[in-house]
Amino acid sequence: MWYKVDFNRLAVLMLPTFLRKPLLVAYLQSLLVPIDSLYYKWSIFRNDNLYKVQHTGQICYLRKVLNDKLDVSRRRIYIGDGNRHKRQYLYTKGENRPRYLGTMFLWQNSDYADTGVDFIVYAPQEIINTSPYELKALIEFYKAGGKRYKIEVI
Incomplete structure (x- = not known):
């Protein structure tokens, strides 16, 4: 679905292959922690609203x-x-x-x-x-x- 995004995997896939070293991947994933937490809050909010609409x-x-x-x-x-x-x-x-x-x-x-x-x-x-x-x-x-x-x- 369009709303299911794995930001850690996306960052690794967008990185050129010759730069995919463990240190650089870990650095990029640490930069994506705020976006990932915001996405997690949004997905919980979305599921709560879908539950409210269904009942x-x-x-x-x-x-x-x-x-x-x-x-x-x-x-x-x-x-x-x-x-x-x-x-x-x-x-x-x-x-x-x-x-x-x-x-x-x-x-x-x-x-x-x-x-x-x-x-x-x-x-x-x-x-x-x-x-x-x-x-x-x-x-x-x-x-x-x-x-x-x-x-x-x-």
Whole structure:
């Protein structure tokens, strides 16, 4: 490929054959160390960008990215649907609605359908404790715009 360059080999090949002595080759290779380190940084940057382009905000890709970065060996991070609980209202006498409440549960505000989250990221406690900012940054980078999420412990 055009981006795979061995600068040490290129320097030796560009040198005339009668000047290819070990001392001169070593001198040229020492001059190429800054260019080689810059090329190495560029290739790492390129591979990171290709990885980012290949993964989207879909649940399967988001789960793969989180597990690749944070839980490589055990791959325990997974993503579930957001809670979609309906709200139960208490009616007044003037509304002429039944007053029987039945069984009611108390939910957080993010657990309801109209103001709730779109997906929940389940992660182990040790990952949440050791790298919470990296976890949030990865989710924020890959999630689709306007989607809301919540992180919970497994």
